[in-house]
Amino acid sequence: MPAVTYIPSPVSDNLIEIRDLSFAYRERPVLKDINLTARRGQVIAIMGISGGGKTTLLRLIGGALRPTTGVLKVDGVDMSRLDQDGLYRLRRRMGMLFQFGALFTDLSVFDNVAFPLREHTDLPEEMIRDLVLMKLNAVGLRGAHELMPAELSGGMARRVALARAIALEPSLILYDEPFAGLDPISLGVTGNLIRRLTDTLGVTSIVVTHDIQESLRMVDYVYFVSAGVIAAQGTPDQLRASVEPFVHQFVHGQEEGPVPFHYPAQPYADELELAA
Template sequence: MEPDASQSTDPLLDFSGVALGYADFTVLQDIDLRVYRGQVVAMMGGSGSGKTTLLRGATGQITAQRGAITAFGQNVATVSSDGLRKLRQRMGVLFQQGALFTDLDVFENVAFPLREHTRISESQIVECVLDKLNAVGLRAAAHLKISEISGGMARRVALARAIVLEPELILYDEPFAGLDPISLGITAQLIRGLTDRLNCASVLITHDVAESFAIADQVYMVGQGRLLAAGKPSELAESSDPYIRQFLDGQPDGPIAFHYPETPAFKQWLGKQRGRP
């Protein structure tokens, strides 16, 4: 989906010449990407390729080593702590493991952000939570304990909680991991439907090709410490680039290395281990 001409064409999330890493190790460099309202954007790559590092950069958990990351037009590295908190309130995050409160029931899990960040009445909370649970097909499960629902249902509860404040940008960390085929398909269509309903932007950190290609407007693929490709799913599907083909086709042999790269921190650690008497 291209930006709607009737809306602002400014991206909600913008990475410009970004390098990200930890301490003296750079995980990704020269990253340029943009996410617009109404889009589902998939950030894809193999395990250890740096996908979750992108998410941490977007939320200001880590600072870019080079370049600039802007969310809603503000540089996440230079805003005040209060400013960063306000930016994060405009985002929803669905963590890979759901991060639900096991001592709260389904309703209270979804209600938690409303109680923390708003002053709306209890009746408004009830209606808002039931509306979001209905959106993910779990309105009648509001009274259940987390221990009483399946893993796929728990993922949908976490999704309802992520959207309960109706964020402008939703970040999904491996939303399809560990789901059965039915739950996986349901979750994919929920992400697409909620993006359209809320007119927000959704970013999927994922390595699941078929599900992401079915709902994404734009795909960014990372690997080998850099941005390997960017384009519409149909464009990447037709690519003959060996990196892209290896990933999309699940080929064991190709340019994408199996071994995690050696870092200065590893070499320092190894030296200490070998230096022991």
């Protein structure tokens, strides 16, 4: 199969198209028959319980993994047929926010945001300075540009990482658990920021999260991934009204339901040898 390089095709309205995608890690199937589309300018949430395969899905979209079968198109390009150069060229139009920011610990906040600009452009230093300060201003941290990552709180680090992710003005931003471990204020700030950046930059955002309340507040469409398949999907309003047991349990955070609290085990009484 010849490797194709990346050619943007703005004709399609769907930035991401996934059809009948399956993925197995070695022999172990992780995802089965996934169908997913994301239109330009939308915020899409991929939700589910921990270990359900949603981070794997995000890594597939980012090109860090290759689907075992099925089609995955980003901006009209079939990801499974890209070579290394084509993938890197496509990734310059992607930004990714990692769970804990993944800032470069040996670089200052300013240099972190400047990193993709310095690596991929030949802009003069004054212009890089202006661009970096603009991106930092967008996340409200222009005043912190001289700090080192170790001096930032968790929420601030994630905002700096967001500024870094949008430095090259991507058309797709991937968020891996952006709300994990944030206090309620930072959580609301981050949620609003994702929505605002999506709207003002005209990008598509894919958010992997298990924070149901924050997500239902700000996203356009939700996919539930459970045990490797898409268990449910819909707009936030549809999901709130859903009577499907899995969605109901998830949205309302109930202990018992299709997802059991107990890990499979032999009967309690047997284990404690109370039967005899």
